[in-house]
Amino acid sequence: MAGLSKVILVGNLGSDPEMRYTPSGKAVTSFRMATSHRYTTTAGENKEETDWFRVSVWGKQAEQCNQYLSKGRQVYVEGRLHARNWEGQDGQMRTSLEVTADRVLFLGRQAPAALPEEGEVEPEDLPFD
16 A cells, blocks of 8 residues: 655745765755744634754755755745654664655745746645735
């Protein structure tokens, strides 16, 4: 049976992207991004929650993200969720969730045209505020 892991995020970069190359020469760029959710409690109080995500982008798209993105920039990220395990300094095994991006669109005023890919999603096409 096949499965599906699909994540769509729209938010802002929390830090400048960091690019490196694998030993085989493939580019990979990583960045952290934040998404916010606003809601009103039953008591009528306005609240906002922020969630942070670690995102990895590969290949030509990684190079473009490294070149054009910077802290605070708004982005649309589409990809899959990936669990990464590592051993902490205390010897305990840890797990973090990371998004491996298939598509990154630059949003906001400074956004260049979308990354060169067919069937791009425009910001006005997104189904949320």
